[in-house]
Amino acid sequence: MNLERVMDYIQANEQSFVDQLVDFLKIPSISAQAKHRPDLEKAADFLVKEFDGLGLAVEKIETDGHPLVYAETGQDPSRPTLLVYGHYDVQPVDPLELWKNPPFEPKVANGVIYARGSSDDKGQLYAHIKALEAYLRTDTALPVNVKFIIEGEEECGGHNVYTYTEQNADKLACDAVIISDTTMFDENTPAICYSLKGLCFMEIRVKGPAQDLHSGSFGGTVQNPGNAVATIVAKLKDSRGRVKIPGFYDDVLSLDSSERAAFASLKYSDRILRRETGAPRAWGEAGYTSLERMWARPTCDVNGIWGGYSGEGAKTIIPATAGAKVSMRLVPNQKPAAIAAAFEKYVRRIAPKGVEVEVLNLHNADPVLVPRDSAMMQAGLRALEKGFQRKPVFIREGGSIPIVGTFQQALQAPVLLLGLGLSTDNIHSPNEKFHVANFVNGIRTAAHLLVEATK
Amino acid sequence: MNLERVMDYIQANEQSFVDQLVDFLKIPSISAQAKHRPDLEKAADFLVKEFDGLGLAVEKIETDGHPLVYAETGQDPSRPTLLVYGHYDVQPVDPLELWKNPPFEPKVANGVIYARGSSDDKGQLYAHIKALEAYLRTDTALPVNVKFIIEGEEECGGHNVYTYTEQNADKLACDAVIISDTTMFDENTPAICYSLKGLCFMEIRVKGPAQDLHSGSFGGTVQNPGNAVATIVAKLKDSRGRVKIPGFYDDVLSLDSSERAAFASLKYSDRILRRETGAPRAWGEAGYTSLERMWARPTCDVNGIWGGYSGEGAKTIIPATAGAKVSMRLVPNQKPAAIAAAFEKYVRRIAPKGVEVEVLNLHNADPVLVPRDSAMMQAGLRALEKGFQRKPVFIREGGSIPIVGTFQQALQAPVLLLGLGLSTDNIHSPNEKFHVANFVNGIRTAAHLLVEATK
Numbered sequence: 003m004n005l006e007r008v009m010d011y012i013q014a015n016e017q018s019f020v021d022q023l024v025d026f027l028k029i030p031s032i033s034a035q036a037k038h039r040p041d042l043e044k045a046a047d048f049l050v051k052e053f054d055g056l057g058l059a060v061e062k063i064e065t066d067g068h069p070l071v072y073a074e075t076g077q078d079p080s081r082p083t084l085l086v087y088g089h090y091d092v093q094p095v096d097p098l099e100l101w102k103n104p105p106f107e108p109k110v111a112n113g114v115i116y117a118r119g120s121s122d123d124k125g126q127l128y129a130h131i132k133a134l135e136a137y138l139r140t141d142t143a144l145p146v147n148v149k150f151i152i153e154g155e156e157e158c159g160g161h162n163v164y165t166y167t168e169q170n171a172d173k174l175a176c177d178a179v180i181i182s183d184t185t186m187f188d189e190n191t192p193a194i195c196y197s198l199k200g201l202c203f204m205e206i207r208v209k210g211p212a213q214d215l216h217s218g219s220f221g222g223t224v225q226n227p228g229n230a231v232a233t234i235v236a237k238l239k240d241s242r243g244r245v246k247i248p249g250f251y252d253d254v255l256s257l258d259s260s261e262r263a264a265f266a267s268l269k270y271s272d273r274i275l276r277r278e279t280g281a282p283r284a285w286g287e288a289g290y291t292s293l294e295r296m297w298a299r300p301t302c303d304v305n306g307i308w309g310g311y312s313g314e315g316a317k318t319i320i321p322a323t324a325g326a327k328v329s330m331r332l333v334p335n336q337k338p339a340a341i342a343a344a345f346e347k348y349v350r351r352i353a354p355k356g357v358e359v360e361v362l363n364l365h366n367a368d369p370v371l372v373p374r375d376s377a378m379m380q381a382g383l384r385a386l387e388k389g390f391q392r393k394p395v396f397i398r399e400g401g402s403i404p405i406v407g408t409f410q411q412a413l414q415a416p417v418l419l420l421g422l423g424l425s426t427d428n429i430h431s432p433n434e435k436f437h438v439a440n441f442v443n444g445i446r447t448a449a450h451l452l453v454e455a456t457k
Numbered sequence: 458m459n460l461e462r463v464m465d466y467i468q469a470n471e472q473s474f475v476d477q478l479v480d481f482l483k484i485p486s487i488s489a490q491a492k493h494r495p496d497l498e499k500a501a502d503f504l505v506k507e508f509d510g511l512g513l514a515v516e517k518i519e520t521d522g523h524p525l526v527y528a529e530t531g532q533d534p535s536r537p538t539l540l541v542y543g544h545y546d547v548q549p550v551d552p553l554e555l556w557k558n559p560p561f562e563p564k565v566a567n568g569v570i571y572a573r574g575s576s577d578d579k580g581q582l583y584a585h586i587k588a589l590e591a592y593l594r595t596d597t598a599l600p601v602n603v604k605f606i607i608e609g610e611e612e613c614g615g616h617n618v619y620t621y622t623e624q625n626a627d628k629l630a631c632d633a634v635i636i637s638d639t640t641m642f643d644e645n646t647p648a649i650c651y652s653l654k655g656l657c658f659m660e661i662r663v664k665g666p667a668q669d670l671h672s673g674s675f676g677g678t679v680q681n682p683g684n685a686v687a688t689i690v691a692k693l694k695d696s697r698g699r700v701k702i703p704g705f706y707d708d709v710l711s712l713d714s715s716e717r718a719a720f721a722s723l724k725y726s727d728r729i730l731r732r733e734t735g736a737p738r739a740w741g742e743a744g745y746t747s748l749e750r751m752w753a754r755p756t757c758d759v760n761g762i763w764g765g766y767s768g769e770g771a772k773t774i775i776p777a778t779a780g781a782k783v784s785m786r787l788v789p790n791q792k793p794a795a796i797a798a799a800f801e802k803y804v805r806r807i808a809p810k811g812v813e814v815e816v817l818n819l820h821n822a823d824p825v826l827v828p829r830d831s832a833m834m835q836a837g838l839r840a841l842e843k844g845f846q847r848k849p850v851f852i853r854e855g856g857s858i859p860i861v862g863t864f865q866q867a868l869q870a871p872v873l874l875l876g877l878g879l880s881t882d883n884i885h886s887p888n889e890k891f892h893v894a895n896f897v898n899g900i901r902t903a904a905h906l907l908v909e910a911t912k
Contacts, residue, residue: 034770094772100668158770185674199673203771212735213555216885218654218856219640221756221786222698223747224736228759228781229694235684236691241809243677280667280777281679285811292678301676304683305774310761311782315489315613316658316820317549318784318857319760319885322735326683327766329773331676354696356740365771401673402773430671430774 007140027117033091033158042068045090065162068154083147085176088127089156092119100432120436121427126182133448159365184421192386195419197398200332200369207360215320225356227324228309243287297398301331338366367404381454389447462595482572488546488613497523500545520617523609538602540631543582544611547574555887575891576882581637588903614820639876647841647849650874655787655824656857662815670775680811682779683764698742752853756786793821822859836909844902
């Protein structure tokens with residue numbers, strides 16, 4: 003099949019595609035914050051209008067959370083079907099003062115688009131929409147049927163897309179699910195991700211006195227929730243980076259020697275890690291390389307810790323409460339529910355006397371492992387090589403995409419994780435960005451994939 | 458000397474005194490926050506106007522921080538001289554949402570004045586001004602000379618009143634310094650405080666990656682500042698409440714058996730402590746009673762701990778930075794400078810690998826011990842008994858009033874700590890309050906003291 007007109011269209015419209023993405027990025031669709039509810043609607047409406055303009059059948063599906071957007075091309079049962087998943091919601095933006103450019107006033111400079119959501123996931127998702135546009139606007143026959151299911155609760159742990167998928171498995175039936183919400187291996191190496199970590203996100207709430215106390219009047223006489231939360235968090239890991247929760251490692255699938263060798267062959271080093279993170283040095287679980295820690299070893303990280311006064315100057319109080327958000331990134335075959343239970347049991351056991359401790363399980367996701375030898379994985383590799391004009395590699399990723407497990411189970415279809423972002427895109431951080439070249443090569447890759455998936 | 462007219466005046470003007478105090482309390486003079494600078498000026502001007510109205514010689518002394526207010530009655534060398542010290546600045550008010558009434562819109566209900574600064578220290582200070590007013594407005598001859606030195610940096614660790622006192626010792630020369638910035642033993646028992654704890658206020662700043670990282674992308678590969686600050690704080694105390702900093706207890710003056718017996722004779726219990734604090738139980742250094750811990754044992758408390766995301770929902774980041782404010786309340790004969798140095802050395806030693814740690818010493822104060830057998834202490838006891846119509850007791854206090862040490866050294870005068878507040882006044886906390894009865898009995902006590910000090 004000749005894609006010349008499709009590729010010409012993509013090349014001719016590069017600037018226009020970027021401008022349209024910028025409009026999408028201007029919508030502050032932060033799903034974790036209730037005040038942004040109208041912006042979530044706005045982002046969903048943006049997509050509805052987009053699909054409608056392309057002539058797809060489109061639905062905005064209201065839920066008890068943020069709406070889903072579903073769209074499909076004409077369905078020809080003789081052709082294979084691809085289901086593209088993405089999310090239009092974005093992470094919170096604080097600390098706002100560290101953004102060089104306001105997060106929702108996108109800036110394009112030197113081939114980079116700066117905005118919250120540019121890489122995670124609006125930009126990556128949008129590449130698939132623009133690839134389809136290139137077929138439709140050039141009257142090129144679609145070699146496959148395409149469906150889209152797009153949600154607005156990926157960053158806040160909402161469950162509507164899960165329920166919808168489970169309840170509408172026939173409607174979403176497909177030969178493969180395509181997700182672009184991961185990263186390339188590095189800026190020169192496109193990649194398919196075959197394993198994602200799972201997640202178990204916990205919150206510890208420590209309650210002491212009825213209100214903040216003067217640390218002179220009452221210091222030394224009652225347990226201090228600030229000290230107590232530190233004591234609890236400090237006991238989660240040992241000094242060699244091992245998680246101390248009993249049973250934590252029981253179900254961990256060990257890396258075999260071939261996988262360790264494949265990791266070692268990739269050009270990654272602690273020097274690159276330091277450059278990417280700005281951290282003073284690499285540090286992690288003893289006995290593993292940084293790439294092994296990142297991709298295949300479970301973690302236990304403080305995402306937030308708080309209690310008392312953190313403002314300017316001195317305030318001599320014993321805080322009434324303190325807390326911490328702690329996430330554990332899980333690897334195959336750890337089970338989030340079992341880990342959450344082990345975490346809670348352990349925290350209750352190590353909690354200091356004199357405070358009340360509450361443990362909440364805010365968010366879970368199963369780890370994912372996709373077989374590398376399937377036809378669809380091979381199609382993905384070919385599409386990437388054509389789209390980027392570079393040799394792709396197989397990688398794993400430390401992040402979680404909880405919906406992948408649901409797709410695998412409910413739709414019984416392989417999930418293809420075609421990452422267009424870079425690990426240095428500052429997703430979930432200030433100054434998130436997305437490279438225009440990766441956006442455009444991503445559109446080309448998505449266009450090639452519609453053909454390669456038929457082979 | 459007959460004080461009948463003075464006492465009648467006080468009784469006749471109770472409501473007016475409360476109304477005037479309310480006006481003083483409306484000024485949000487939070488010294489730790491730069492934005493309140495104009496309010497500090499306003500509070501100083503309030504006092505200037507007050508003293509001016511009473512015919513005292515008054516000065517507003519500008520400094521590089523907040524102004525001092527000095528005032529004096531006519532000075533007769535044949536009479537003894539009392540120097541009254543107080544502070545017009547107040548603590549920050551967050552968490553603001555826990556105030557039942559806005560902190561700077563005072564509410565008077567059921568004999569209690571609710572407002573930030575009502576007990577600490579505007580209300581207690583104001584009692585001395587109103588006592589003087591009662592003499593002056595009734596043309597009652599003053600038995601003593603009175604001087605006032607009032608500062609606006611007590612709650613933020615400013616040093617101008619120290620420098621001013623040291624440089625103006627002749628001007629401030631006196632036979633005793635009177636300070637009402639402590640508490641009664643309980644609501645029925647007025648007290649003189651003969652010992653204050655010192656203070657060593659530290660801040661720990663932990664720096665890891667250059668910015669917040671996605672905890673999936675980089676989890677497990679770099680040290681997490683949130684985990685690191687918890688590890689440091691957790692190692693400051695052991696599970697029995699002992700501070701683990703080497704040398705911390707070296708200079709601690711032990712309680713002798715007579716003092717322990719005096720403490721034990723006071724009606725205090727863990728039940729009272731639980732009621733006063735709302736804490737689930739008493740907890741502290743093993744081997745000591747709650748009153749001993751509160752009054753005579755050094756402490757180490759988190760005043761604030763922070764890092765990463767503490768808002769609504771989940772945000773899966775590794776924070777770039779984290780930190781903690783930690784205050785140690787010191788007892789005679791601990792030295793703040795030595796404790797600060799030991800703290801910093803220990804924190805650097807226990808800091809986990811992979812982060813950079815900065816340790817700051819924000820604020821210091823020497824502990825204080827005043828001899829209980831002096832004539833002025835006895836005069837204070839008599840004034841309290843007359844003012845409150847109750848038998849007073851000697852107490853110690855866990856709080857710090859750093860200026861006391863300076864007064865003792867620079868002016869070579871005994872310092873009389875005549876507390877009018879209650880330990881349940883919620884100073885430094887939401888819903889600070891001051892009882893009208895203690896305010897009025899405090900005015901009476903201050904009036905009696907001017908006579909008793911001549912005996």
